[in-house]
Amino acid sequence: MPYKNTMKKWTHNERLIEIIAALFILLFLYTGISKIREHTSFRIALSQSPLLGSTAGLLSWLLPITEIITASLLLFPITRKHGLMISLGLMSLFTIYIAFMVFFIPSLPCSCGGVLKELNWNQHLSFNIFFTALSIIALWLTKRNKLFIAINRKSRTPV
Numbered sequence: 001m002p003y004k005n006t007m008k009k010w011t012h013n014e015r016l017i018e019i020i021a022a023l024f025i026l027l028f029l030y031t032g033i034s035k036i037r038e039h040t041s042f043r044i045a046l047s048q049s050p051l052l053g054s055t056a057g058l059l060s061w062l063l064p065i066t067e068i069i070t071a072s073l074l075l076f077p078i079t080r081k082h083g084l085m086i087s088l089g090l091m092s093l094f095t096i097y098i099a100f101m102v103f104f105i106p107s108l109p110c111s112c113g114g115v116l117k118e119l120n121w122n123q124h125l126s127f128n129i130f131f132t133a134l135s136i137i138a139l140w141l142t143k144r145n146k147l148f149i150a151i152n153r154k155s156r157t158p159v
Contacts, residue, residue, distance in 0.1 A: 013141045020138040021074045024087050027131065028074075031116060032067035035060070048108055051100065066090065081142050088135040095128040 035042045039060060047056035070090065073083030101108060102121045110117045110124060119127060 017080070017138050017141050020134050021080055021084070023134065024083070024131070025071045025074050028067040028071040028087070028090075031112060032064040032071065035064035035067075035112075045108075045110070049101075050105060051097065081139070084135055084138050084142060088132065088139060091128055091132040091135055095125065095132050098125045098128055 042064075043056050043060035046059055047053050049056075052059055066086075067090070070083050070086045073079040073086065075083075098121060102125055106121050110119070110121070112119075112124070116124065116127070
């Protein structure tokens, strides 16, 4: 019996979705873990924000946990689309917040985790716009990547 190659061949779109998901996994795991490891300084930086100060205690735990859960959703193909939607939501919120900071309060320190706090507000805004665009591209490719499969009603097999 000849050997049958059962490896799935990935399309260009599938590879691009995988790469974008991997970038988000790295980003969210890195920033989420950094925020937990440096929890006290993260909470203090959040408390200095005029927009987030009153919710710093809650957000200092909610944000990193959400980032880690989102990274977990991105790991598995079955939950990846939900992870990408949450990624778009998070990156959109982060981008709006940073744009506010750039235009109204550029002197406050960044409350982001890890090396990202070394970026100035304008660099961080560019970084976030880039990742927001990546999440939009991945969701668009995910939507385009669906195949239509006709099923025979009697035999329940693809036609």
